[in-house]
Amino acid sequence: MFAASKIQRRAFTASARNLSKVTVLGAAGGIGQPLSLLLKLNPRVTELALYDIRGSPGVGADISHVNTKSSVKGYDASPEGLAAALKGSEVVLIPAGVPRKPGMTRDDLFNTNASIVRDLAKAAAKHSPEASLLIIANPVNSTVPIVAEVFKNAGVYNPKKLFGVTTLDVVRASRFVSEIKDTDPKDENITVVGGHSGVTIVPLFSQSSHPDLSSDAELVKRVQFGGDEVVKAKDGAGSATLSMAMAGARMADSVLRAAQGEKGVIEPTFVESPLYKDQGVDFFSSQVELGPNGVETIHPIGPVDAAEEKLIEACLGDLKKNIEKGVAFVAANPGN
Structure with a gap:
């Protein structure tokens, strides 16, 4: 009897290591709903917790009918609901915030979204405190430093567990290149570094199979301002929600795969990075190898051509200001 129960305990412990609770904060929004649906379809997610200031119980009920094994619950908009949604979570995604409107830059979103992300x-x-945090709420260049400062103030900051989701920039770059070259986007390995807005987004086409594209200023601009293309096409009714949801789900899957022991999982992501700290840029997006504890290895940028060197130079100036803005916000607005 004792031997049997011991075996059962071992089996339970082994399976428990693969139990993954994932929480979406902002689950009823334009990004949150499709993101939650995609996470429900992911077999690595065993429990899905949804929270928003309104509508999450309904979204949870709807998605719970999807015939995959994971359990889903939408929590009510109360401190108790938020606490229950977060408790025991392995991965927390934060797409919460207001969307961009025509003529609005990501920076224009700052004051509203900064308060939401801080809280x-x-x-x-x-x-x-030990969950991997995937920040989608814009402007990512500032909201990631905001989260870092909040966690530092709480004494629980772990830079290996904080990620700004910049995957969409790579997704766009690979798709745009495939349209030009008539190839399959999954075969296009485009490295994109920097940040996640405008000129801070730097595609490194010289490192791809199509180094000639490095001189294509129109393509570079399309990658940098792809979000504007969507905002304009939606005629003020929304921003890049569906493609962003796909990118967020991909990043979450990569974090889970690495957490469950898969080796060689590499994603572009905006993290605390040593690459340009000597220039006062504490966060930077580059290829990051993920592991069971989050960030495993931050890869160097590698060789770039003269055009890309100029893009990186322009990126760093803006990025430093964006990061400083996030840090300053928390210092001036610590909240309750």
Whole structure:
């Protein structure tokens, strides 16, 4: 009897290591709903917790009918609901915030979204301090530093577990190149570094199979301002929600794969990075190898051509200001 129960305990412990609770904060929004649906389809997600200031119980009920094994619950908009959604979570995605409108830059979003992200980060620091945090809320260049400062203030900051989701920039670059070259986008390996807005987005075409594209200023601009293309096409009714949801789901899957022991999982992501710290840029997006504890290895940028060197130079100036803005916000607005 004792031997049998011991075997059962071992089996339970082994399976428990592969149990993955994933939480979406902002689950009823334009990004949150398709993101939650994609996560429900991911077999690595065993429990999906959805939270928003309104509508998440309905979204949870709807998605729970999808015939995959994971359980889903939408939590009510209360401190208790937020705490329950976060408790025990392995991965927390934050797409919460207001969307961009025509003529609005990501920077214009700052004041509203900064407060939202700060408050959600406070809850995460309290209820799921060891979770991997995937920040989608714009402007990512500033919201990631905001989360870092909140976690530092709470004494639970782990730079290996904080990620700004920049995957969409790579997704766009590979798709745009495939349209030009008539290839399959999955075969286009385009490295994109820097940040996640405008000129801070730097595609490194010289490192791809099509180095000639490095001199294509129109393509570079399309990658940098692809979000504007969507905002304009939606005629003020929304921004890049569906493609962003796909990118967020891809990043979450990569984090889970690495957490469950898969080797060689590499994603572009905006993290605390040593690459340009000597220039006062504490966060930078580059190819990052993921592991069971989050960030495993931050890869160097590698060789770039003269055109890309200029793009990186322009990127760093803006990026430093964006990061400083996030840090300053928390210092001036610590919240309750």
